[in-house]
Amino acid sequence: MKASSRFARIIHCLSGAPVLLLVFAGMLHNPPPAHAVPAFARKYGLPCSACHVGWPMLNNFGQVFKDNGYQLGNDRDSPITRDASYFPIAVRMTPMWHRESANNQIVDATPGDASVEAGRAYSTAGFDLSGIDLWFVGTLYKNISFSVLPSSDGTAAFHFENAFVRFDNILGSKWLNFKMGKYELDLPVSEKRMLTLSNNGGFYYIYHFLPYGDSNFFGGIGDNQLGVELAGHNSNSYTRYAFSVLSSNDGNPNTPYGRTMDYYGNFDQAIPAGSLGYVRMSGFGYFGQSPTYYLTTGGAAIPGTGIGNEPFYRVGGSVRWYMDKLDIQTVFLHGYENGYLANGIASNTGPLPAGDRSAQWNGGFVETNYAVTPQLVITGRYEGIRMSQQGSESTASNLGDLDAFTVGYRWYPMMYSRAGLAWHQEYSVVKSQGVGNIGGVFAPSFNSQNVTSSSIFAGFDFAF
């Protein structure tokens, strides 16, 4: 399922009217497209575990392979070196059972009668389907690779999650690799390769968060973006960099929003720690702008003509420690939204009203993954976000703050180089401050209540 649309709904819920977190959670119920490519395992004869801590999460060998443009570099990467029948496609889907629940939800006191509302907790549960990923990815020639990933939601409504061509080792240097298309930003911890899948735990909140009342269409650095990337790395990818110039459209095709460019950069350095593995440190930043109004015709906005652009940014850092079987990953992020964006005000209307200002927040997560064996990985994560400045002085200072806990495990009953199957169980709970029934009229006693929602997930995740 497309992450940007998923989070557009989150934003709507947080900034709009009656909040039905449970409902939106149910609507979202599709694990984000996650990247594991049995096609590569088939091509090179390596088991999934060679590139993945537990698929889809990459280990360093997998990172080097990816950084090399999906090449092992032994003059056996070009399609001409493979059997002519080899076809670079991978399929992934997850049949599952899941349960979603949330408290402080507003419902009609009498079903069917909208005149009287009440607040209550409720849950939904049942068997379900994730979306499907049909991933074509491989090399076109030595040092030229490609990726096309049509991805659907649970109803088989498709979009292009990514699509790019990449040129590697330009001028014979690992430090010069160029990519154009739609792709995942070079984040310190990949959201597309995370080991958690549930509604509440299937993404990193800090990668997508927007404050209450914000009008920015930007779905966050976790969304795949459209643009070009220059990237490089050393031979073991202990030193890496990536710099992107991106269209200000949050990865949406047909340039529906702005005409400006955004910029993203990441620098990543690993330091060997002897028998204790290695430590990675990185710094990253996304600097963008977003229109606050559009040219119109007949009063309706003309897509792609966004003007009155105002800035926003996300900056952060990461420290990740990779030991023998255990990794500990911490990511910190600071977010900023210009006052016009933060309050949903067109910038051609004059100065900001008194009391309105930029919005800023801090967030981060700590995630640990323990590979008991290559076929059993236990994962746990805490994530928190705290507003440091609301867009409006009148807004409660902690509105939108959240705490999220996720625990789970993945068991890979078989592990070989043709396909992958994982039994996945997960529990995730999220507490959001003051987001219940914001602005609600009929049941004011439930306004701005804290909302706690939880997900229980159990399913078979398979890839071929």
Place this chain on the structure above:
Amino acid sequence: MTSHKIIARFILGMALAAAPAAWAQQSHIGSLSGDGHRGQELYRRYCVGCHGPKGDGKGENAPYVIGPLGDPPPRNFTTGTYKCRSTPSGSIPYDSDIYNTITRGVHTTYMPSWRALTPQQRADLVAYVKTFSSRFKNEKPDPAIAIPAETAATPDSIARGKELYQNTLKCGECHGASGHGDGPSAPTLFDNLGNKLPPYDFTSGLRFKCGESDRDLYLIFLSGLDGTAMPSYADFLKGDQAWDLVHYLRTLQINTPNAGKKQ
């Protein structure tokens, strides 16, 4: 059979089953000491698909890595025979030789570079790989081949190398007159396990199976590639002749921008 005998036989059986892993569980590469137990888990994660759980080169993918180009099958570790060594032909390699092969991979085969693993992990893998052959228990590696300082790659040196290649040693019989690996004997070459093994094509790149530096190439001439048709020329190359051959072979690497340049 009494229960005591059954238990005794069970214990004996378990001990015998564990025997291959009970020795040669360490490796030493510089300041690194590898542990075979850790290496076993790494082997299972990274190597088993090709080299197989028994280290006999019969992993589930072994039949497929040969590919349309006729690449060599995965190494059978149980024989204790290694191509890339710093030791004379017939000797087992040093731990550092196996470590270097794991680190750089084997060019033009499906053995990738495992430089992405930490040095400790690679040392652990070496320790485990050694457990597959009793040679590492029973033998010591011979002293490493001494490599003298490289001579200048002069036109005279290259001419002497050409004479060695084309006439004296007749390298072209296998590798071809122009180094394309298409000599008249090429179709007849097999490794010690009966697998067809074409000679190396020097024009395929700057790297060789056992390294890419001039010293690596020198070493190949002196050590040979055990288990293949490439013999050691230690008894035939005198003085600086091996360097002359190195300098000539570099001129055959016509498809690489740095062909002929000193490494």
